[in-house]
Amino acid sequence: MTNEELLEVIEEAKASGVTRLDLRYKRITVLPREICQLTSLTRLDLGYNNLTTLPPELFQLPNLTELYLSYNKLTVLPQELFELRNLTGLGLGGLSLSALPSELFQLTKLKELWLEGNQLTTLPPEICQLTKLEELILDNNPLTSPPLEIAEKGIEAIRQYFSSLKAGVASLNEVKVLLVGDGAAGKTSLVKQLLGEAFDQHEDTTHGISIRGWDVEAGGQPIKVNIWDFGGQEIMHATHQFFLSKRSLYVLVLDGRKDERAEYWLRHIESFGGDSPVLIVLNKHDANPSFDLNRPFLLGKYPVIKGICRTSCADGHGIGRFRDALLKELAQVPMIGIRWPQSWFAVKQRIEQMGKPYISREEYGDLCADAGLAGEENRSTLVDFLHDLGVAVHFKDYILNATHVLDPVWVTNAVYKLINAEQTADSKGRLRLDSLCAILPQGREEPYSYPACTHAYVIELMRKFQLCWRVGEEAVLIPQLLPVPEPPFTFDYSGSLGFVLHYHSFLPPSVMPRFLVKRHGQIKPDLCWRTGAVLRDQASGSEAVIKADTEARRIYLWVNGPRRKEYLSFLWFSLREINSSFEKLAVSERIPMPDDKDVTADYQTLLDSVQDGIERIRPDGAKRAYSVKELLGQVELKPEEKKSFVEMLNSVVEIKAMPPFVDINISELFKIVLATQKGK
Missing domain, CATH: 1.10.10.2200 (Arc Repressor Mutant, subunit A)
Incomplete structure (x- = not known):
């Protein structure tokens, strides 16, 4: 928006006496001083522009109660901002703030404060002076105090945290290290080498997990390490979701005698551990000294890799270098610097001394009360921390929440x-x-x-x-x-509506089992196998076939019946919901061509083509161009079909009231349903 256009907007707003003005995404570089003429303004949103300074006249608006400045290029917050003592809403997100000015806490009428996307590592206790604050947004900040887990719970949890600090505080200095890799890669032997134990060439295979404690000094401080050694049997990979967590350190152990699947495991770690650091160990160097990886390629593709070490547990080769690399990374894991109230340590110590595999929620509450840990938010946050550290296993579920597993x-x-x-x-x-x-x-x-x-x-x-x-x-x-072979069945593929999900680098092994569990009520009798199923929606009479090709990293859907578009959307949504539970999982959702099912077009690319005014597109491998509108018409729902889809979804999950349907695509509708389902 040019300065002249902005002045016209201000003049029109002045003439009509507007009280709310939204100037987001206008590419504004300078805010004219004429803004002070809008004396009726109560809310002004200047977010997502290119402002580097703000005119003093802005802060003379007498009725302004909401001001949003997020995602501009402001290098300094003007002092006049903090004279707006009637502000109830303030947006300061995405401004690269590394600390909060003390004057901010003079705005005691604030009810909403947006600080997401900054560089805040600590939040001062003075935030509690904002007693009317109801919503504090701190997403995407590298917070260590209060811990991110507390900040995400909102202002009340933050208040309880600072209150509990008054009785004393100490650094956690504890971290979880997870060893993953295929079976017989030597993970257990590697752990024993770290702990100074003898090598056993007949070491038993780990079934499930093994947990060992290791007290070390790293970065000039004592650190307690909880080493988790995961069994590598493929059938158990789906159970890793129980325990793989963020803010941990991962060690990927590869067997030098085999053609190992390094990227499979790196994607597996990324799916659950996010940006947690990874050390790769090329083990059994004695059996195959030439075994190596394309290091420049992997280091460029996976920035989380912090080092690659060669080792042999049989002759001790490289163990010292691996240990040094591990100690170096341990000192940098974010969990190390977190400060805990003394009452939290008291609860943790009591739990570790109990010698019981599990306790009830009531027993946990009694432990907290005895240690002086008050506040439900504090207790909930602590048990989440204990889960991440591996001290206890806790899941937020109506039934599972009744028990905390201590082992x-x-x-x-x-x-x-x-x-x-x-x-x-x-x-x-x-x-x-x-x-x-x-x-x-x-x-x-x-x-x-x-x-x-x-x-x-x-x-x-x-x-x-x-x-x-x-x-x-x-x-x-x-x-x-389930049986591996696909059972015989009949299905009219020729007249069906098709859809393909292409997983770019990694198809998590749990996706298809989880889908079968979610939709098991619609699976036709005896028509499910390990990588697929035949389904039927009784209400509509529609039928579907789903198949996974794990080698090609694709899932195929075919749907027939009177409400096939709605049923396709229903099954597509189920897969979208599962996929969204993984970190950084890249999936291309693709529509087959009506006359050539082997050629597909990316759904998002088709949506982008509509936005760009492109009417026809020729997908890779196609012999001709196709109408973008007609391709989208194969899956996009009409208003009455959207209502039918939501009714279909409501038959299996409870979602909150939907907003009135507008002209939105099916992908946006999915996002709305997911958000309402989570109560956001």
Whole structure:
């Protein structure tokens, strides 16, 4: 917007006496002093422009109560800003602020304060002086005090945190290190080398997980390390979602004797661990000294890789260098610098000394009360921290929330035994609930005991993480153990509506099992296998086939029936919901050509073409150009079809009231449904 155009807007606003003015995304570089003529303004939004300074006249607006300056190029916040004592809303996001000016806390009428996208590492206790503050947005800041987990819970959690600090504070100095990789890569032997234990060439394979403690000094400070050694059996990869967490340190161990899948594991780590640092270990150097990776390529593609080490646990080669690299990275993990109230440490210490595999929520509450830890937000945040550190396992779920598992090995061992039980494999994944007593050991002499009262919790945990679904009242079905061969069935592919999801670099192994669990109620009898299923929506009579090609990293959908577009949207939404639970998962959603199903066009590219005024497009491999509008018409829903889709979705999940339908595409509709489902 030019200065002349902006002056015209101001003149029109003055003439009409507007009280709210939105000037976002106008590419404004200079705000004219004539802005002071808008004396009726109560709200002014100047976000997402190129302002480097603000005229003093802006701060003379007598009725201004909301001012939003986010995502400009302001290098200094003018002192006049803090004279606006009647402000109830202030936006300062994306301004590269590394600290908050003390004058900010004089704006005691603030109810909303937006500080997202800055460089804030600490939040001063003076924030509590803003007693009327109801909403404080701190997303995308490198906060360590208060911890990000607390900041994300909102201003009340922050107030409780600062209140608890009055009784004393200390640095956490504890971190979780996770070793992942294929089975028999030597992860357990590597852990033993770090701990100074002897190498055993007949080391048993790790089943589930093994957790060891390691006290070290790194960066001039003592650090307690919780080392998690994950079993590499492929059938257990989907259970990693229980425990892979952010703000940890990952060690990817590759077997030098094999053609290892480095990128598979890097994507696996990225999906759950986000930007957590990774060390790669090329193990068993003694067996294959020439084994290596394309280091420049991987380091360029995955910035989280902090080093690549060669080791041999058999002869000790490279162990010292790996240890040094590990200690260097440990000192830089963000979790290390977090400060905890003394009451939190007291609760943590009591839990670690209990020697019980699990406690009830009530027992946890009593521990907190005894330690002087008040406030539900504080208690909830602490148990989340204990989960990330590996001290306890906690899940936010109505049923699961009733129990806090204090020994992660206890619950992982149970899941491992159930999935790998001979009777489960023999019955093609069907697990009878009355067989749990025979599969899960009980008794004081057992290292891990599972009395009957714990069985419901274990099954509910598996259901929550979509590892199984109920079959009547007497059994569950584990999709990872379904038959591999596709059973015979009939389906009219020629007249069907098709859709393809192409996972660019990584198709997480849990996507298809989770989809089968989510939509198990619509699977036709005996028509599901390990990588696909035939489904039917009883209400509409529509049918669908879904198949995963793991090598090609694609999932295919075909839908037939009177409401096939709505049913396709329903199944597409289910996959979108699963995909959104992974970090940085790149997926291309593609529409097949009507006369050549092997050629597809990216859905988002088609939407962008509409925005750019492009009417026809020739996808890669196509022999001719196609109408963009007609291709989108294969999947886009008309208003009445959108209502039908939401009704279909409401039959399986509870979502909050939808806003009135406007002219939005199906992708935007998905976002609205996901947001309302989460209550955002």
